[in-house]
Amino acid sequence: MEIKRREFLKLLGGASGAIALGSFGCNQFIDVPDKIIEIAKNGAGIESWKNTICALCPGGCGIKVRLIDGIPVYIKGNPIYPVNQGGMCPLGHSALELLFNPDRVKSPLKKIGLPGGGKWESLNWDEALNIISKKIIELRNEGRPHQVVFLDGSNQHGLMKDHIERFMKAYGSPNYFQFPSIKNDAVPYHLLQGNSKIPSYDFLNAKYVLSFGINYLEESYSPVYYTKLYSYLRGSTGEGRTRFVHIDSRMSLTSANADRWIPITPGTYGALALGIAFVLIKEKLIDANFIKSHTSGYEDWVDKNGIMHLGYKNNVLANYYPERVFQITGVQSETILELARELGNNHPSLVLGGDGSSNNTNGTFSQMAVHSLNALLGNFEKDGGIFYVDETPLKNLPHFELDDIAKQGIEQNPFGNSLDMAFPFADFSIQTLIQNILAEKPYPISVLFIYKGNPLFQTLNHHEFIEALKKIPLVVSFDSFINETNEYANIILPDHTFLEQWNIISNVPSVGFSHIGIQQPVIEPIYDTRSSADILIELGNKAYGNNTKPFPFEDYVSEIKYRVEGVYNSGEGAIVTEGLKGSWLEFLNQRGWHIGTYDSFDEFWNLLLERGGWWNPIRKKKGFSEIFNTPTRKFEFYSQVLKNRIDDIVKKKGIDNSTHDIEFVLGRLNIKTRGDVIFLPHHEPIPYDDGMPIYLTTFQPITNRDGHASNLPLMQEMFGFLTRHYWTSWVELNPETASAYGISDDDWVWIESVNGSIKAKAKIHPGVMPSVAAVPFGLGHTSYGRYAKDYGVNPNSIMKNLYDTINGIPATQSTKVKISKAK
Amino acid sequence: MSKKIDYRNEIDATLYKPIYETGKGFYITVGIFLLLFLWALFMYITQVWFGLGVTGMNQPVSWGFYIVNFVFFIGISHAGTLISAILRLSKAEWRRPITRMAEVITAIVLAIGGLHPILDLGRPDRVLNIFTVGRLQSPLLWDVTSITAYFTASTVYLYLPMIPDIAKLRDKGGKFTWFYKFASWGWQGTEHQKKVLNRAINILMVMVIPIAISVHTVISYIFSMTLQPGWHSTIFGPYFVVGAIFSGIAALLIVMIVFRKVFHLEDYLKKVHFQYLGTLLLIMSLLWFYFTFSEYLTGIFAAEPHEMHIILYKFTGPYAIFFWMMVICNFLIPVIILGFKRFKTITGVLIASIAVVIGMWLERLNIVVPSLANPRMELTVGMYVPSIVEWALFIGGISAFVLGFVLFSKFFPLISIWETEEGRKESVKEVEKRVKSYLPGGEIITK
Amino acid sequence: MSKWAMVIDLDKCTGCGDCIAACKIENNIAIVDPEEANSGRVMFWIEMVSVYEGEFPNIKIKRFPKPCFHCENPPCTKVCPVHATYKNDEGLVGQIYHRCIGCRYCMVACPYTVKVFNWYEPEWPVEFRKCFNPDVSVRTKGVVEKCSFCAHRLIKVKEEVDLEGRDIQDGDYMPACAESCPADAIYFGDLENKESKVYNLAKSSRAKREMENLGTEPKVVYLSKRE
Numbered sequence A: 001m002e003i004k005r006r007e008f009l010k011l012l013g014g015a016s017g018a019i020a021l022g023s024f025g026c027n028q029f030i031d032v033p034d035k036i037i038e039i040a041k042n043g044a045g046i047e048s049w050k051n052t053i054c055a056l057c058p059g060g061c062g063i064k065v066r067l068i069d070g071i072p073v074y075i076k077g078n079p080i081y082p083v084n085q086g087g088m089c090p091l092g093h094s095a096l097e098l099l100f101n102p103d104r105v106k107s108p109l110k111k112i113g114l115p116g117g118g119k120w121e122s123l124n125w126d127e128a129l130n131i132i133s134k135k136i137i138e139l140r141n142e143g144r145p146h147q148v149v150f151l152d153g154s155n156q157h158g159l160m161k162d163h164i165e166r167f168m169k170a171y172g173s174p175n176y177f178q179f180p181s182i183k184n185d186a187v188p189y190h191l192l193q194g195n196s197k198i199p200s201y202d203f204l205n206a207k208y209v210l211s212f213g214i215n216y217l218e219e220s221y222s223p224v225y226y227t228k229l230y231s232y233l234r235g236s237t238g239e240g241r242t243r244f245v246h247i248d249s250r251m252s253l254t255s256a257n258a259d260r261w262i263p264i265t266p267g268t269y270g271a272l273a274l275g276i277a278f279v280l281i282k283e284k285l286i287d288a289n290f291i292k293s294h295t296s297g298y299e300d301w302v303d304k305n306g307i308m309h310l311g312y313k314n315n316v317l318a319n320y321y322p323e324r325v326f327q328i329t330g331v332q333s334e335t336i337l338e339l340a341r342e343l344g345n346n347h348p349s350l351v352l353g354g355d356g357s358s359n360n361t362n363g364t365f366s367q368m369a370v371h372s373l374n375a376l377l378g379n380f381e382k383d384g385g386i387f388y389v390d391e392t393p394l395k396n397l398p399h400f401e402l403d404d405i406a407k408q409g410i411e412q413n414p415f416g417n418s419l420d421m422a423f424p425f426a427d428f429s430i431q432t433l434i435q436n437i438l439a440e441k442p443y444p445i446s447v448l449f450i451y452k453g454n455p456l457f458q459t460l461n462h463h464e465f466i467e468a469l470k471k472i473p474l475v476v477s478f479d480s481f482i483n484e485t486n487e488y489a490n491i492i493l494p495d496h497t498f499l500e501q502w503n504i505i506s507n508v509p510s511v512g513f514s515h516i517g518i519q520q521p522v523i524e525p526i527y528d529t530r531s532s533a534d535i536l537i538e539l540g541n542k543a544y545g546n547n548t549k550p551f552p553f554e555d556y557v558s559e560i561k562y563r564v565e566g567v568y569n570s571g572e573g574a575i576v577t578e579g580l581k582g583s584w585l586e587f588l589n590q591r592g593w594h595i596g597t598y599d600s601f602d603e604f605w606n607l608l609l610e611r612g613g614w615w616n617p618i619r620k621k622k623g624f625s626e627i628f629n630t631p632t633r634k635f636e637f638y639s640q641v642l643k644n645r646i647d648d649i650v651k652k653k654g655i656d657n658s659t660h661d662i663e664f665v666l667g668r669l670n671i672k673t674r675g676d677v678i679f680l681p682h683h684e685p686i687p688y689d690d691g692m693p694i695y696l697t698t699f700q701p702i703t704n705r706d707g708h709a710s711n712l713p714l715m716q717e718m719f720g721f722l723t724r725h726y727w728t729s730w731v732e733l734n735p736e737t738a739s740a741y742g743i744s745d746d747d748w749v750w751i752e753s754v755n756g757s758i759k760a761k762a763k764i765h766p767g768v769m770p771s772v773a774a775v776p777f778g779l780g781h782t783s784y785g786r787y788a789k790d791y792g793v794n795p796n797s798i799m800k801n802l803y804d805t806i807n808g809i810p811a812t813q814s815t816k817v818k819i820s821k822a823k
Numbered sequence B: 001m002s003k004k005i006d007y008r009n010e011i012d013a014t015l016y017k018p019i020y021e022t023g024k025g026f027y028i029t030v031g032i033f034l035l036l037f038l039w040a041l042f043m044y045i046t047q048v049w050f051g052l053g054v055t056g057m058n059q060p061v062s063w064g065f066y067i068v069n070f071v072f073f074i075g076i077s078h079a080g081t082l083i084s085a086i087l088r089l090s091k092a093e094w095r096r097p098i099t100r101m102a103e104v105i106t107a108i109v110l111a112i113g114g115l116h117p118i119l120d121l122g123r124p125d126r127v128l129n130i131f132t133v134g135r136l137q138s139p140l141l142w143d144v145t146s147i148t149a150y151f152t153a154s155t156v157y158l159y160l161p162m163i164p165d166i167a168k169l170r171d172k173g174g175k176f177t178w179f180y181k182f183a184s185w186g187w188q189g190t191e192h193q194k195k196v197l198n199r200a201i202n203i204l205m206v207m208v209i210p211i212a213i214s215v216h217t218v219i220s221y222i223f224s225m226t227l228q229p230g231w232h233s234t235i236f237g238p239y240f241v242v243g244a245i246f247s248g249i250a251a252l253l254i255v256m257i258v259f260r261k262v263f264h265l266e267d268y269l270k271k272v273h274f275q276y277l278g279t280l281l282l283i284m285s286l287l288w289f290y291f292t293f294s295e296y297l298t299g300i301f302a303a304e305p306h307e308m309h310i311i312l313y314k315f316t317g318p319y320a321i322f323f324w325m326m327v328i329c330n331f332l333i334p335v336i337i338l339g340f341k342r343f344k345t346i347t348g349v350l351i352a353s354i355a356v357v358i359g360m361w362l363e364r365l366n367i368v369v370p371s372l373a374n375p376r377m378e379l380t381v382g383m384y385v386p387s388i389v390e391w392a393l394f395i396g397g398i399s400a401f402v403l404g405f406v407l408f409s410k411f412f413p414l415i416s417i418w419e420t421e422e423g424r425k426e427s428v429k430e431v432e433k434r435v436k437s438y439l440p441g442g443e444i445i446t447k
Numbered sequence C: 001m002s003k004w005a006m007v008i009d010l011d012k013c014t015g016c017g018d019c020i021a022a023c024k025i026e027n028n029i030a031i032v033d034p035e036e037a038n039s040g041r042v043m044f045w046i047e048m049v050s051v052y053e054g055e056f057p058n059i060k061i062k063r064f065p066k067p068c069f070h071c072e073n074p075p076c077t078k079v080c081p082v083h084a085t086y087k088n089d090e091g092l093v094g095q096i097y098h099r100c101i102g103c104r105y106c107m108v109a110c111p112y113t114v115k116v117f118n119w120y121e122p123e124w125p126v127e128f129r130k131c132f133n134p135d136v137s138v139r140t141k142g143v144v145e146k147c148s149f150c151a152h153r154l155i156k157v158k159e160e161v162d163l164e165g166r167d168i169q170d171g172d173y174m175p176a177c178a179e180s181c182p183a184d185a186i187y188f189g190d191l192e193n194k195e196s197k198v199y200n201l202a203k204s205s206r207a208k209r210e211m212e213n214l215g216t217e218p219k220v221v222y223l224s225k226r227e
Ligand SMILES: Nc1nc2c(c(=O)[nH]1)N[C@H]1C(S)=C(S)[C@@H](COP(=O)(O)OP(=O)(O)OC[C@H]3O[C@@H](n4cnc5c(=O)[nH]c(N)nc54)[C@H](O)[C@@H]3O)O[C@H]1N2
Pocket: A153, A154, A155, A179, A180, A356, A451, A452, A453, A454, A455, A458, A459, A478, A479, A480, A481, A483, A495, A496, A497, A498, A532, A698, A699, A700, A705, A706, A707, A708, A777, A795, A796, A812
């Protein structure tokens, strides 16, 4: 066979390497790495590219991996993948450091000696899986499958969730929990709209975007997607372009890029939202029609029993006049007026809130207040407003008949439910888990599976958490590294990294079209690791014995293929294509989109692998009754969902103990307000009661998603690339605050709460509210490999053990501290 | 050396003494400084091994002590040859006991200073690239050229006037006669030889002055040819030359005072020498102030933001203490001491000279570091703290100087014997003649 | 001859830092020891500059990524004693690592402070050595390095268009940072090509060059509505 020279040379990605060496001054004997000498000897390497999905954060970007002789050497964004369109964030770029990380767990490990003692013994896979299957089969035989708890920290929006869910259900346990949980995040929407979907925002058609805390350009659900939207809008010239205003206690990337940044006292943005509502209502800048026909609880109302109830409007008008809101938030009354007028006069305008910034004791209510502005403006299902994407047409897993053990197991009270009335809407809370394990209630836990999570580092109450972990007879972690939580595991089952693994990412929350991204191995596993999904198939089938198989698949990829058939069969959408860029916006505007046709599923599948994903920009328009799933089928300013639940709690508790009246329940839920206001968006003050002067807030820099990038040296180096702090934590202080405490730039500062103190380097700049100490979250690891351990500090270690008692999210923004210059 | 050699009867016995008698002091001095030097050498080896990371330099302060010391040492080296040449040229009779010492300082310090850029290289193993692929357009190459030229000229200029003295030592016999014999080049003191020698010295003396001035001008060009605020200045050439002569005289005075004491040279180095040199130092101090003042005034008056930023940083930033110390050392102290007869004693001159040497070193530091620490770009200000290695090499440089000087004094007289003799024999007459020739009517009288 | 240039639209750039990461990975740039990094020896070929402007609470921030500006009239190459940094016919300012003697004169001469130095021998665990970009040589201790405009990519592009028998078109030659920027804020191309994006953008009224008064003629142009 004759290969044309041209084609042949094209294959030789490395050929030019040799030339590059010559002209760019590479000395053959000193400067060249061995590998290049090797390649020069063997002739040039063969270059190829493979598409997959980045799994370093929930953002779900499509990426292209460059391989030379099969070894990944570079990653870039997949230009035809619609979420990121070739863009990436720094974290994604360092994925190769994850793959080749020297601290990866290279074979199954078994703990020897004391928990947390750091001593491990290598096992082979059979030994490791035998220990686990023996234990879980035993539990099943004893009728205790519900004593297995599965904690999933992957935070990914894909098929793995369904896969684990099926494993747990078939096995017979109701105890599969995601930590962090999208469902918890969505509680405010649930309370107002009756559904737990994260909305998407039509930035492209909005004239004005007001965001509360949510740092969508740097973090949030999909930073690159939002960056694309933002930069597109910035690139469009002319007068009418979108104006961005961001409210935050510090100057995050989103604040820095906004047209205007409004600094605010932490924990008060609900009050500001209601202050803005006050002006909107007063100046009649609201969408009266929408309010009238599609909301309830806006005006005062009379219930079935003839009792008069307070409505949203009168509550706002009575309590949130600008002067008072200024007292609470530190935002000047004039500013509140300006914001409200801009918001009310620039149609369409959008209001965004949520995510990490709402991790506060009053998070749910604050976010309800923010989201209620969208209702005042009638922002639902219209251009430049809020909308909801369709589910992807993936095929459901084949039906499987549970056996009796499983049926009994899943009937048990889920372990994630609080023993008392706390966290009534929490899907799951770490705090509940800890309390229940320690109390062995409602039953003891026998096996804990942890998948891709590090709750011990991420959450509060570390001390009790460790005690809880020690109490569990068998803790198994599916992870690629030994992290703080895994230090207390009995067995670590090394997972492939995402570059060696199959998965499907489906509908990243808040991205404006339904899509799936295919994550495929770009390289054979480089160590003796196994896909956690495959292990679950093996364990699940083993637990059932030989005849019945909950997973009728050879492996996870077969399962994925099976499910993707649904997409093929639906005939909807299309595999992502070239030429995306030009027409992307059009697609987003849902005009003229032709659907691809494929001759066979195999063709579809192969094309999917080649291009990296599928998407469907055409969205079914949704009726209000579909998006407002409340008892009234309307947007409920007055949350019946909340009211009903609290009534339920009072009723239930009242049966066995008559003292559990509403007062008691509200006390337990940390709700200070009384009367109807409880069920309305309102500002619930944060219980700072220790007389400390400074607010401690945390934020997640773009380089280090929740701290799991701390084992990537490039991300450690770039951790503070904006402030020039490398591999270390810093504390941002306003010059006013700094001078009050005699602190100058780069001084070491003690940050002390009632729970302890941490030390960080001062970064003094005017981009942070006075009386706020902002510390980046992500460092301070005490485990997690050579690049992570002992660099920087973890602010969680000094935080008070407080939660949003409605949705169970740790209140990581509710601690006050004092600061002093460290000598 | 043996006591057999008889030098005691010579009029200039004091000048021979250190060569033929070795005291404990000599061994102790050599021992201490040799140790310091070896320590520095070891530190340098670690630097070559590990890389320049062992220094305190960084980005943006990518030059530090080595360049500071380079400029400083080269400045000191101006003491000698230049001063001696000027004094010779102007036929200043009081020069006779000074020139040798001055020239020795030049030769040794120039060698030390000239090596500093190599200490500073990240890849000293590639230093020969300068010759194989050198780019003459680079001010660094100008430096290499002018320093080499100056070094050659000044060693020859040191050596030539030494020949008659070496011949004297050869004739005395003793351990190193073979060496003296070789080095004296068959000097017999014939009239012809004297004529040739004088001619050679005269030619060199004229040549060496522009070379010396060029050297320091070119060194200043390293800085002023860049666009860095604080560096990009037309005044730098003369400013550096003045600074160099200034520090050179101070160094010379220190050396003179120390050796006068140690070698008991009171009879040779008289008060008048210190008076005259002291006055010269005072003049240089004023000149230095004039240049410094002009440099900063133009900067402040025009107030170009970057320039101004650096000036303010020098005045008030973390290095301000060094700036004000510099002003005190280079201006206040010398002017007060040397400006008042009462303080202008030998001790006074010594104090002033030490102040000036320190002050001039600080000046070099103030030029190199603050400018680099404040790049034009809006970056954070850099910080530079020298490491132990850099201190070691600084101390090593000073040790090398002391060692060089002490060893020189072990083998050669520190004051030119033949020139002293010549002075005794001929000067008085010659000067009388000369002075008369200056006077009105002088011509007529001789006729 | 082409004249390669970069245009960075600061109205679009969010300061996300992806250009920095892309550049580090593409060019095998060493990651230095943490303490070293914090004492001013961190190695970025493109880095982020932030300047706060205004009085609290009306703060604005000026932020821009700063690669080598590949000056038409580069002060850095003029001072090099050994021709280890030079400007080529296409306006790229390059470094010859194996010739550099490490005098750092070019570093002090660069008014934009874009050059970095290998203070120590760069080190990688063996695992990471596997994923070096084979097109870019790895540097040793004691030499200066800086943004090359990803010149190795140009060489490759030239080869490719040669094979295809055509000229280089706008967009063929893209440095890693420009290719990855999620805000599409970095444009790259040929100033001699009147059709190219950079040619037109560089003439826009928003175009600014850093410290134009120095006469360095930087070939990195910033676009910004703000003064
Ligand atoms: N103070 C403060 N605390 C916070 C926050 C804050 O902003 N401030 N944020 C909170 C929020 S919003 C969240 S979401 C939580 C995050 O909580 P988690 O999701 O638990 O945090 P991560 O650190 O991301 O844990 C990821 C783990 O996955 C492992 N891993 C990485 N790649 C793979 C892989 O391919 N396979 C497997 N099996 N494992 C892998 C990593 O080794 C790591 O141990 O933190 C919360 N805590």
